[in-house]
Amino acid sequence: MPLVSIQASLHRAQAEGYAIPLFDVFEFHSIVGTIAALEKKRAPGIVALPSRWVEGPHAAAHVAAVRLLAEEAPVPIALMLDHGSSFEACMRALSLGFTDIMYDGSRLPVEENIATTKAVVRAAHALGVPVEAEVGHVGLGADYESLDSARDSLTDPATAQRFVEETGVDYLAVAIGSAHGLYKGEPQLDLELLAAIRQRVDIPLVMHGGTGLSEQQFRDAIATGIVKVNIGTDLMLTASRRMGEVAQSPKPSFFAYTAAISKAYQERCAYYLDVFGASGKA
Ligand code: 13P
Secondary structure (H helix, E strand, C coil), X not given: CCCCCCHHHHHHHHHHXXXXXXXXXXXXXXXXXXXXXXXXXXXXXXXEEEHHHHHXXXXXXXXXXXXXXXXXXXCCEEEEEEEECCHHHHHHHHHHCCCEEEECCCCCCHHHHHHHHHHHHHHHHHCCCCEEEEEXXXXXXXXXXXXXXXXXXXXXXXXXXXXXXXXXXXXXXXXXXXXECCCCCCCCCCHHHHHHHHHHCCCCEEECCCCCCCHHHHHHHHHCCEEEEEECHHHHHHHHHHHHHHHHCCCCCHXXXXXXXXXXXXXXXXXXXXXXXXXXXX
């Protein structure tokens, strides 16, 4: 199918109580593995490129690879900019044909975050493209000692409501205790906070930093209102580990390395589709 925004699929997931994963990809074999998992599981899904890739020299080629592979798959696949670093990066992604955009101004003072998010929303909506933004800040797992150590940057429910009303954003990334990358301490989610945000905000809520959370934590977060979960580090680590195994094998070949990347992505993406309840929902 042609690339399509994930918005309709997210609204359906919200109504039916499951979540759709966003998978970060960085090169051809990770794209192949991710799309193979979506096909195999007959699931809707989001393939995402990070901002640096969109601002880099091979952006159009990466987009073309996702577009052509998605066209061959019989399931709805979105191409999303992950953590758009500026208004300009978001405009570049729009010009390249991304179906969904995330602008991340979560490190900025909230008024600045609102102002730039508003500008991105205005431009993207003129082209019919939905926008995700983040309020509160999802930090790094490497700095994560405990939920309490992350508390200062968690999302405030009243601010979330104002942010959504003022910006017109379509999906909201919230900081409820998850973090990007591997966690130094034990990850813990503040489900009461998530429930309070859900009461005030009815657009799809997004949880970043999926790597390292347990199946029960995913299920609890989804039951409390999360409908999109971002996954990156686990896919990269699994692929790296598998390439390490190839290196240790009696006859490591170039093709064994590239196949290991696709296979790792396919296996781990399929796992998350099952855990989130997205399998069979295409
Ligand atoms: P992890 O790398 O922790 O899975 O987080 C991915 C993410 O949130 C990308 O936006």
